[in-house]
Amino acid sequence: MIKYFVAGCLATSFLAFAETPPPWGETLKDAEKQTVYWNAWGGADNINAYIDWVAKRVKEDYKITLKHVKLADTADAVSRVLAEKAAGNDTNGSIDLIWINGENFRTLKNNNLLFGPFSNNLPNYRYVDESSRTSLTQDFGTKVDGMESPWGAAQVIFMHDTEILVEPPKSIPSLLDYAKKNPGRITYPEPPQFLGTTFLKQALIELTNHPEKLSAPVSDANFTLVTEPLWAYLDELHPVAWRQGSSFPSGAEQMMRLLDDQEIDIALSFDVSAASVQIEQGNLPDTVRSYVFENGTIGNTHFVAIPYNSASTAGAQVVADFLLSPEAQLKKQHPTTWGDLSVLTFNRLPKKYQTAFNDLPRGVATLSIESLGKSLPEPHGSWVEALEKEWRKRYSR
Amino acid sequence: MVNRLYQAAINMPLLYISAISLTLLLLVPIIIGLAGTILPAFNYLPALAHMEFGLTPWRSLLAAPELMGSIKLTLVSGLLATMISFVLAFSLVAVLYQTRWMSSIRHSLAPILAIPHAAIAIGMVFLLSPSGWIVRLLSPWLTGYERPPTWVSVQDAYGLSLVLALVVKETPFLLFVILSSLPQLKPQALLQVGASMGYPPLTVWRKVILPALYPLIRFPLLIVLAFSLTVVDLTLVIGPNSPSTFAVTLFHWFTDVDLERRFTASAGAVLLMAIILLSALAWELFYRVFIYFDRKRWGNGKRHTNAYLFFKTGAYLYLGNMGIALLSLLVLPIWAFTHRWRFPDILPSEWSLKKIQQLAPILVELACASLLIAVVSSLISIAISLVMLEQKRCCSTVTQWFDRLICWPMLLPQVGFLFGIQVFFIWSDVNGTVFAVLALHTLYVLPYVYLTLSAPYLSFNQQYYTQAICVTHSPARSYFLIKLAMLKPILWSAFALGVAVSFAQYLPTLIAGEGRINTLTTEAVALAASGDRKKVGNMAMLQALFPLLIFMLAQWLPYSWTKYRLTLKSTLKKGALKKTQPIK
Numbered sequence: 001m002i003k004y005f006v007a008g009c010l011a012t013s014f015l016a017f018a019e020t021p022p023p024w025g026e027t028l029k030d031a032e033k034q035t036v037y038w039n040a041w042g043g044a045d046n047i048n049a050y051i052d053w054v055a056k057r058v059k060e061d062y063k064i065t066l067k068h069v070k071l072a073d074t075a076d077a078v079s080r081v082l083a084e085k086a087a088g089n090d091t092n093g094s095i096d097l098i099w100i101n102g103e104n105f106r107t108l109k110n111n112n113l114l115f116g117p118f119s120n121n122l123p124n125y126r127y128v129d130e131s132s133r134t135s136l137t138q139d140f141g142t143k144v145d146g147m148e149s150p151w152g153a154a155q156v157i158f159m160h161d162t163e164i165l166v167e168p169p170k171s172i173p174s175l176l177d178y179a180k181k182n183p184g185r186i187t188y189p190e191p192p193q194f195l196g197t198t199f200l201k202q203a204l205i206e207l208t209n210h211p212e213k214l215s216a217p218v219s220d221a222n223f224t225l226v227t228e229p230l231w232a233y234l235d236e237l238h239p240v241a242w243r244q245g246s247s248f249p250s251g252a253e254q255m256m257r258l259l260d261d262q263e264i265d266i267a268l269s270f271d272v273s274a275a276s277v278q279i280e281q282g283n284l285p286d287t288v289r290s291y292v293f294e295n296g297t298i299g300n301t302h303f304v305a306i307p308y309n310s311a312s313t314a315g316a317q318v319v320a321d322f323l324l325s326p327e328a329q330l331k332k333q334h335p336t337t338w339g340d341l342s343v344l345t346f347n348r349l350p351k352k353y354q355t356a357f358n359d360l361p362r363g364v365a366t367l368s369i370e371s372l373g374k375s376l377p378e379p380h381g382s383w384v385e386a387l388e389k390e391w392r393k394r395y396s397r
Numbered sequence: 398m399v400n401r402l403y404q405a406a407i408n409m410p411l412l413y414i415s416a417i418s419l420t421l422l423l424l425v426p427i428i429i430g431l432a433g434t435i436l437p438a439f440n441y442l443p444a445l446a447h448m449e450f451g452l453t454p455w456r457s458l459l460a461a462p463e464l465m466g467s468i469k470l471t472l473v474s475g476l477l478a479t480m481i482s483f484v485l486a487f488s489l490v491a492v493l494y495q496t497r498w499m500s501s502i503r504h505s506l507a508p509i510l511a512i513p514h515a516a517i518a519i520g521m522v523f524l525l526s527p528s529g530w531i532v533r534l535l536s537p538w539l540t541g542y543e544r545p546p547t548w549v550s551v552q553d554a555y556g557l558s559l560v561l562a563l564v565v566k567e568t569p570f571l572l573f574v575i576l577s578s579l580p581q582l583k584p585q586a587l588l589q590v591g592a593s594m595g596y597p598p599l600t601v602w603r604k605v606i607l608p609a610l611y612p613l614i615r616f617p618l619l620i621v622l623a624f625s626l627t628v629v630d631l632t633l634v635i636g637p638n639s640p641s642t643f644a645v646t647l648f649h650w651f652t653d654v655d656l657e658r659r660f661t662a663s664a665g666a667v668l669l670m671a672i673i674l675l676s677a678l679a680w681e682l683f684y685r686v687f688i689y690f691d692r693k694r695w696g697n698g699k700r701h702t703n704a705y706l707f708f709k710t711g712a713y714l715y716l717g718n719m720g721i722a723l724l725s726l727l728v729l730p731i732w733a734f735t736h737r738w739r740f741p742d743i744l745p746s747e748w749s750l751k752k753i754q755q756l757a758p759i760l761v762e763l764a765c766a767s768l769l770i771a772v773v774s775s776l777i778s779i780a781i782s783l784v785m786l787e788q789k790r791c792c793s794t795v796t797q798w799f800d801r802l803i804c805w806p807m808l809l810p811q812v813g814f815l816f817g818i819q820v821f822f823i824w825s826d827v828n829g830t831v832f833a834v835l836a837l838h839t840l841y842v843l844p845y846v847y848l849t850l851s852a853p854y855l856s857f858n859q860q861y862y863t864q865a866i867c868v869t870h871s872p873a874r875s876y877f878l879i880k881l882a883m884l885k886p887i888l889w890s891a892f893a894l895g896v897a898v899s900f901a902q903y904l905p906t907l908i909a910g911e912g913r914i915n916t917l918t919t920e921a922v923a924l925a926a927s928g929d930r931k932k933v934g935n936m937a938m939l940q941a942l943f944p945l946l947i948f949m950l951a952q953w954l955p956y957s958w959t960k961y962r963l964t965l966k967s968t969l970k971k972g973a974l975k976k977t978q979p980i981k
Contacts, residue, residue: 086444184547261528
């Protein structure tokens with residue numbers, strides 16, 4: 001495995017030096033009339049509507065036909081690329097663009113199943129300041145290397161109904177205290193669902209006595225020693241958790257449904273505007289508010305990548321570039337559209353767009369950038385699997 | 398003369414060749430699917446650079462922490478659900494057979510059979526969960542709950558809610574099967590003879606009809622068993638999730654980004670096949686033992702049996718079950734038209750049509766795709782079934798293999814089998830086409846259609862056909878105008894069942910359609926994960942509509958067809974007469 005990884009890295013960096021990408025004008029020309037199948041998670045109406053808008057705009061500007069293939073889980077697209085590779089379909093794959101990050105990206109990149117590097121050459125990439133967020137170049141500890149293009153930024157937020165819970169617990173330990181006083185009202189999504197794993201990581205960062213070990217690969221650390229406080233914590237939490245820890249919600253959406261039903265008191269989401277959007281749609285009461293923990297919450301970046309066997313790489317690049325444009329990023333951050341944080345750096349934007357970003361309204365329950373506070377970096381990607389495996393071993397019985 | 402024509406009809410070489418080719422055609426996907434499951438189970442899959450056979454997948458399977466727990470759940474839920482479903486369905490028929498209730502119950506079967514099981518399960522979660530409709534109806538005036546209670550009523554760790562969901566889904570299917578098979582036994586006559594000898598009806602059901610009926614519905618029962626042991630979508634919705642059933646655990650492994658999991662999953666799929674086989678054997682063994690001891694009681698002359706209370710309880714439980722199903726179905730459209738509905742309100746506080754308007758454009762597209770796939774695959778399945786059954790009637794040795802193969806797709810767990818076929822589809826570059834989707838749908842629709850048609854078709858009184866040939870001198874004409882026309886009710890039932898089965902397919906559409914061909918079901922299940930009850934309510938409601946209409950058509954049309962046809966004919970005749978009269 002390591003051998004493959006090293007070989008893969010060498011191959012990609014070699015390619016990066018050997019091939020100069022064709023000029024953008026040529027890519028634009030090739031992209032015309034191409035059909036781009038974009039495999040993206042399709043579980044949220046507002047995001048689907050935004051993707052429809054993107055499809056309309058790239059048709060107008062670049063004559064590209066963009067088709068949204070709605071996924072229940074991004075892993076489905078990853079296994080499809082792998083299956084195509086297995087079947088020898090190297091030039092005419094069914095996927096041209098994937099909404100991706102973290103573990104899925106690592107799998108595709110390490111198996112050399114991605115087209116690129118391409119993202120650094122996209123014209124709109126000039127608005128991205130790589131130093132502004134670690135996650136722009138380190139996707140869960142995996143080097144991005146231009147193999148995926150940033151699309152949006154996310155940070156964990158918590159939600160509570162102010163009518164029921166006035167002073168929400170603002171740290172992992174106080175969450176447990178609350179659960180003990182109010183049995184059955186606290187839960188988290190089931191790992192390996194990414195938000196569930198994120199909760200484990202958030203808890204680990206706050207609880208471990210060796211936080212410095214988390215930024216390096218898990219193999220370099222004494223896993224048992226580092227994670228011991230986490231399991232002790234969960235062993236205490238589960239008996240007083242929702243359904244006594246015998247089952248867990250499937251993700252943020254189900255958590256918000258449970259919050260609305262008052263089955264649970266605190267929900268979490270990776271989407272900073274989730275609460276406002278759901279209030280607007282009648283899925284949460286307007287007394288719900290977002291908040292973050294005192295010592296910060298985990299944040300990351302999500303990307304789009306192009307499979308190696310896509311037949312429309314030019315079209316896919318143009319779409320990726322459009323997604324990075326100030327116009328598309330501005331619309332995406334609008335709270336009634338989606339509210340997903342922009343990946344562009346404010347200072348690098350033209351004046352016109354700086355004003356526009358400043359003028360964006362915020363939903364009633366959305367935190368401002370300042371109140372979001374510090375975003376904690378994701379632990380190295382290898383921790384995901386180790387944590388999931390250990391969680392599975394302990395609680396999947 | 399008659400004899401010669403008759404011989405010609407049954408010795409058609411075309412029929413013979415078709416039967417052989419269809420058998421071979423059925424063999425292909427089964428072999429590919431099995432090879433695609435079994436070879437990786439022994440670490441062989443050249444596409445992923447695994448060239449050497451080995452037992453690594455089995456070792457990692459045995460080391461999987463959720464193995465024992467999930468297998469236990471699978472066995473308990475699968476066997477319990479099948480047993481309860483059969484007992485309830487038979488009890489109901491025994492208690493209510495000759496009453497007017499039976500016909501209303503018969504009519505209530507259509508909606509429940511037509512609606513995809515995942516949709517019913519979602520409705521049940523809306524209904525039974527601590528914040529569900531039932532608690533809402535009773536709170537706070539009776540229960541005192543201002544907030545939902547903290548007890549666990551769905552997704553419970555023992556899988557009891559899963560058993561309930563399976564029973565709600567399977568009892569109507571078994572009832573449908575029993576009611577379709579019963580006429581062959583002429584129960585009315587048996588009951589009359591019994592009555593004349595002083596046996597009350599329930600005793601006749603217990604001692605005469607049950608033993609005679611069981612062999613007729615043995616296969617449908619095994620299908621129910623295999624389905625209960627392997628169902629994925631229903632378990633995802635209402636089953637426990639840590640651990641879940643074995644099939645769902647495998648499903649997660651197969652779709653895991655870590656490709657090595659595929660091998661463990663394949664080994665698991667082989668194990669799941671063994672579990673199905675052993676369960677079926679245990680089931681049959683149980684029946685044999687039961688019959689062995691029960692046989693002595695049939696002829697003991699006792700007019701009353703202890704089964705009275707048992708049957709009656711079963712019948713009442715069935716009615717309770719249908720109550721749950723009905724409420725589950727009712728709650729879906731309520732959610733579909735909701736804007737705001739919070740606990741403990743009995744009904745939504747704000748209604749709106751927003752969701753439906755929002756979804757309208759894609760609904761039309763999805764409905765067309767779903768209908769096309771369902772109707773075409775059902776028609777293909779009926780055509781194949783008729784060819785095979787006609788051949789079987791003449792010469793059953795030719796169709797022996799087909800009869801054995803036909804059950805495999807139903808008995809094999811979809812989770813392993815379909816992922817085995819997936820690689821082949823991609824290799825042959827048909828993946829993502831309508832043909833691939835149709836092929837997989839037909840593979841799953843065919844067995845249901847074939848088995849539904851089988852017994853009634855073979856027990857058709859061939860004398861009618863022979864007589865018809867005597868009159869028309871045309872075997873083909875007689876076949877369509879007499880034999881098939883007389884079998885119309887069962888043909889329609891098979892068609893409607895085929896459509897319903899096709900509508901409910903999730904994995905086959907997903908795997909063959911590559912996400913490019915979507916049906917109402919793939920979309921509804923993808924949305925079900927998002928947890929928005931309004932949207933799910935909308936999708937499920939509409940998803941139910943089409944199979945529902947076809948089911949109702951299937952019940953109504955065969956019995957009214959002749960009447961309407963004759964009325965139409967006579968009107969046309971009269972019209973023709975009127976037209977000709979002035980000329981006279």
